[in-house]
Amino acid sequence: MLPNYLKRELSILFFVINKKQTTADEISQSLNFSKRIVKENLLIINKHFTEYLSIENFILSKKTGIITVRPELRTNAVSYAYHLKLFLLKNNVLFNYCVLLVTSDTIEKSQILEKLFISPSYLHKLTQRLNTFFDPFDFKIIRANHLYSLEGNEMNIRLFTYLFLQDSFQDLEWPFPTISIESLHNKVPKELLEEAFKRPHTKNRTMDIISAVLQIRISKNHYVHPPKSIAIQTFFTLVQDSFDITVPFQKWYSSPIPETDKKVEIQYLNFLSHIFISDIVPKKEKIKLGKLFLGHDHSFCTLSRDILLSSIHIENFAVAKEHQYLCMYYLTFLNAFYFLVGNAIYPIISLFIPSPTFHLHIQSKYLTAITDKIAPIVDNVDHRTLIATALYTLFTSKKSAQIKIYLQMIKDFTASYFIENRLLSLYNPSSVIITDDYSLADIIVTDTLERGDPSKKVFYLDSVNNKESWQELIHLIQQSYLEQQGLQNEIN
Structure with missing residues (x-):
C-alpha cells in the first residue's frame, strides 16, 4: 500500500535508531539498498525531522563513516521515529x-x-x-x-x-x-x-x-x-478449554448475537490474542499450554513436537524442560496460524515496520542446519522458512557466552577483591568469569600500563570509585558478551 520510497525511508530510519552506531556499508548490506540510496535517504530523513518535528540533524554522519543518532536525542529516538513515521503516513x-x-x-x-x-x-x-x-x-x-x-x-x-x-x-x-x-x-x-x-x-x-x-x-x-478445517476447529477448542484470555472483550459478545456465532467469535479472538497480544498471557500459562501441546495427539501438536525434537539437539547443550514447553507453545501457535491464514501470512507480516523477530532475514550455518533438519517434516518452503527462523530465534535466546576477565590491579591491593564481588553481583557467574589464567582472558582490567596480546581487550580502571569508568567497563563486558554470542550463532 505504501510507495517504495516511503518504505525505504522508514526501513533505514528504524535500522539506524536500533543501533548505537552503524555505517552506510552495514545499512546497504543489511537492507539491500545501494550505498548511494542509503546516503540520499539519510539526508531526506533529516529533512523530514526538521520539517515535521523541528529537530535539526537527527542523524549524524561523521567523516569516519560512522552514522548515529545525535547523542542528546538517543534516549527518545524511538518515540521521535514513530512520531515521524505517523506524520509521513498521514501525508499519503x-x-x-x-x-x-x-x-x-x-x-x-x-x-x-x-x-x-x-x-x-x-x-x-x-x-x-x-x-x-x-x-x-x-x-x-x-x-x-x-x-x-x-x-x-x-x-x-x-x-x-x-x-x-x-x-x-x-x-x-x-x-x-x-x-x-x-x-x-x-x-x-x-x-x-x-x-x-x-x-x-x-x-x-x-x-x-x-x-x-x-x-x-x-x-x-x-x-x-467457523473454520472449514476440522484441525483448526479442534485446536481452537483445545486452546479455549485450556486458557481463555478474552474476558476483557466479551462485553461485545452479549445479546442479540446468536450463541453459535458467539462461541466461534470468542474462539477466534482467544487464538489470535495468543499470537498478536501474547504478552498479556502469563508465562506460567504459556508453559502449561506448551506442556499440554508436547503430550497431545492433535495434528498441530504432533507436527510441532516432531519439528522440535528433530532440531533441538543440533547443538550439544542441555535444554531445560521449561524452555522446551515454551518452544512448543510458540511453535504450535505459529504452525496453527500458518494453516489458518495460508498465503496471507506474508502480507500480514509485511504490515509491520520494522519486521517482527520471527521473520528476520538471517544468514548463518546454524539457521541452515535447522532448516535442513526440519525439511523432511515441513514440505512447503515458505512454511519451512518461517518455522526455521522462529526456531533460530527461540534456540539462540537460550545460548550463553562466557566472558573471562583477568584482574591486574597493582596500585590498590583490595581492588581486585572489590571488582570481583561487584561484577559477580551484576552478572551471572556462569557468564562472566574472573580467571587467574591470563592466556584465557577476553578482557584485562588493570590500573597500570599493559602491553599484552593485541587480541585481548585491555581496560584501564584508575580507581574502583570512578563511576564513569565503571559504566564504561560494564558496557565493554556487555558488548563483548554480545559479540561472542553473535559469533557463536554465526559459526554454529
Whole structure:
C-alpha cells in the first residue's frame, strides 16, 4: 500500500535508531539498498525531522563513516521515529483512505471526497489500487448506493484493521472518529479497569483498538465464520478449554448475537490474542499450554513436537524442560496460524515496520542446519522458512557466552577483591568469569600500563570509585558478551 520510497525511508530510519552506531556499508548490506540510496535517504530523513518535528540533524554522519543518532536525542529516538513515521503516513492519500474504511462500517462517497480532497475519478483509481492490495487478504471494497465498505473474509478484515492501526498509530493518536476511548471504558467492568493500571499505556491502547474494531464489526452483524478445517476447529477448542484470555472483550459478545456465532467469535479472538497480544498471557500459562501441546495427539501438536525434537539437539547443550514447553507453545501457535491464514501470512507480516523477530532475514550455518533438519517434516518452503527462523530465534535466546576477565590491579591491593564481588553481583557467574589464567582472558582490567596480546581487550580502571569508568567497563563486558554470542550463532 505504501510507495517504495516511503518504505525505504522508514526501513533505514528504524535500522539506524536500533543501533548505537552503524555505517552506510552495514545499512546497504543489511537492507539491500545501494550505498548511494542509503546516503540520499539519510539526508531526506533529516529533512523530514526538521520539517515535521523541528529537530535539526537527527542523524549524524561523521567523516569516519560512522552514522548515529545525535547523542542528546538517543534516549527518545524511538518515540521521535514513530512520531515521524505517523506524520509521513498521514501525508499519503492511500493510507488516509484506508484509515477511513477500517474505522467505520460504511462511509459515504461524499465524505471520502471531502476528507481526502480528491476527485471521483481519483477515488476510483485509489479504490482499484487498494483492492489489489487487499486481494491476498481475501476481502475488498464494496460500493453500493454511494456507500463504501469492506466485505470478505471477516477474520482478515479485523486482523488487518488491528495490525494496520496499531502499528501506524501506536498510542500517539486515537484513529477512530466516532468511538471515544471513554465510551469503551464505560462498558468495561470496574475490576478489569483496575487491572489496566498494571499494564503499560501502549498495551492498554492496543486493547482499546481491539475493542473498537469488535464494536464496529459486531454491531453491524459482521461475524466470523467457523473454520472449514476440522484441525483448526479442534485446536481452537483445545486452546479455549485450556486458557481463555478474552474476558476483557466479551462485553461485545452479549445479546442479540446468536450463541453459535458467539462461541466461534470468542474462539477466534482467544487464538489470535495468543499470537498478536501474547504478552498479556502469563508465562506460567504459556508453559502449561506448551506442556499440554508436547503430550497431545492433535495434528498441530504432533507436527510441532516432531519439528522440535528433530532440531533441538543440533547443538550439544542441555535444554531445560521449561524452555522446551515454551518452544512448543510458540511453535504450535505459529504452525496453527500458518494453516489458518495460508498465503496471507506474508502480507500480514509485511504490515509491520520494522519486521517482527520471527521473520528476520538471517544468514548463518546454524539457521541452515535447522532448516535442513526440519525439511523432511515441513514440505512447503515458505512454511519451512518461517518455522526455521522462529526456531533460530527461540534456540539462540537460550545460548550463553562466557566472558573471562583477568584482574591486574597493582596500585590498590583490595581492588581486585572489590571488582570481583561487584561484577559477580551484576552478572551471572556462569557468564562472566574472573580467571587467574591470563592466556584465557577476553578482557584485562588493570590500573597500570599493559602491553599484552593485541587480541585481548585491555581496560584501564584508575580507581574502583570512578563511576564513569565503571559504566564504561560494564558496557565493554556487555558488548563483548554480545559479540561472542553473535559469533557463536554465526559459526554454529
